[in-house]
Amino acid sequence: MDTNSDIDVLISEVGPRDGLQSIQTVMPTEAKKAWIRAEAEAGLREIEVGSFVPPKLLPQLADTAEIVEFARSLPGLTVAALVPNFKGAENAVRAGAHKITLPLSVSETHSQANLRKTHAQVLDEVRRIVDLLRDLPPERRPAFEGGLSTAFGCTLEGPVPEGKVVALARQLIELGCDEVGLSDTTGYANPAQVRRLIRLVWAEVGKERLTGIHLHNTRGLGLANALAALEEGITTLDSSLGGIGGCPFAPGASGNIVTEDLVFMLDAMGLRTGIDLEKLLAVREIVRNALPDEPLYGFTPDAGLPKGYRRGGWGIAA
Numbered sequence: 474m475d476t477n478s479d480i481d482v483l484i485s486e487v488g489p490r491d492g493l494q495s496i497q498t499v500m501p502t503e504a505k506k507a508w509i510r511a512e513a514e515a516g517l518r519e520i521e522v523g524s525f526v527p528p529k530l531l532p533q534l535a536d537t538a539e540i541v542e543f544a545r546s547l548p549g550l551t552v553a554a555l556v557p558n559f560k561g562a563e564n565a566v567r568a569g570a571h572k573i574t575l576p577l578s579v580s581e582t583h584s585q586a587n588l589r590k591t592h593a594q595v596l597d598e599v600r601r602i603v604d605l606l607r608d609l610p611p612e613r614r615p616a617f618e619g620g621l622s623t624a625f626g627c628t629l630e631g632p633v634p635e636g637k638v639v640a641l642a643r644q645l646i647e648l649g650c651d652e653v654g655l656s657d658t659t660g661y662a663n664p665a666q667v668r669r670l671i672r673l674v675w676a677e678v679g680k681e682r683l684t685g686i687h688l689h690n691t692r693g694l695g696l697a698n699a700l701a702a703l704e705e706g707i708t709t710l711d712s713s714l715g716g717i718g719g720c721p722f723a724p725g726a727s728g729n730i731v732t733e734d735l736v737f738m739l740d741a742m743g744l745r746t747g748i749d750l751e752k753l754l755a756v757r758e759i760v761r762n763a764l765p766d767e768p769l770y771g772f773t774p775d776a777g778l779p780k781g782y783r784r785g786g787w788g789i790a791a
């Protein structure tokens with residue numbers, strides 16, 4: 474589904490997955506649908522709508538299959554979902570996801586703690602998923618991304634060797650993933666590291682195999698990291714509406730980078746996202762009403778748009 478030649482940056486909204494999985498409150502299915510519909514109407518082209526994990530582990534995302542089926546009805550929207558394993562991929566294919574991402578934690582300690590799987594075991598799931606996808610007719614075959622999580626550091630292991638990230642990227646592509654993604658799961662990344670790691674992975678697997686990055690704002694560097702990635706040539710940025718999810722260890726810090734602030738930055742710079750900023754800001758009401766006890770983050774929504782704001786050319790004297 475490559476209909477994005479009219480935009481400069483593809484924003485992939487991950488709030489319904491990454492945001493909701495990080496909070497205890499379960500958002501009602503109808504509210505999720507209203508949120509996703511409103512964001513698609515604001516111009517979002519890609520939304521990660523859920524994760525095919527056992528409902529026992531994440532009751533917040535138990536309705537993912539229904540949400541995928543709903544989101545598929547929205548015109549022009551790429552419907553993405555996370556899959557932790559082969560079984561999840563089977564369910565994602567059955568529901569009709571356009572894109573699936575399997576996270577592979579570069580820190581093996583993290584992988585063991587979260588998925589109870591070694592690298593070898595995760596790569597084995599990747600192999601089985603590739604086989605499953607290969608047998609599907611093209612119109613039912615989702616794009617398959619291997620997401621390199623904890624790529625910029627791990628809360629358990631500390632520093633993560635860049636050579637390890639690069640080696641795993643290569644393995645994922647060799648096994649048959651269409652793309653790899655870089656994830657700053659822990660909010661440890663800084664702009665210099667972002668630039669370096671993108672270049673190292675590109676040198677190993679080629680530019681077309683790494684186009685997206687997943688950033689968190691745990692230490693306030695989210696937008697700086699996003700800009701560094703963009704300037705390197707990354708074209709897809711993950712973010713979440715209202716930055717929901719937060720971080721229990723960093724009160725006041727949003728989870729993912731905030732979609733509204735990211736769109737404001739890009740739009741003000743004159744980059745095309747396809748997103749109507751005012752419509753996007755209005756989507757917050759839906760999320761706020763459905764999650765009245767959860768904090769919503771973002772500077773632009775609180776401060777409002779600058780007086781006389783117009784997209785592109787902002788700040789250029791007439």
Ligand code: ZN
Pocket residue numbers: 491657658687689729
């Ligand atoms: Zn994340």
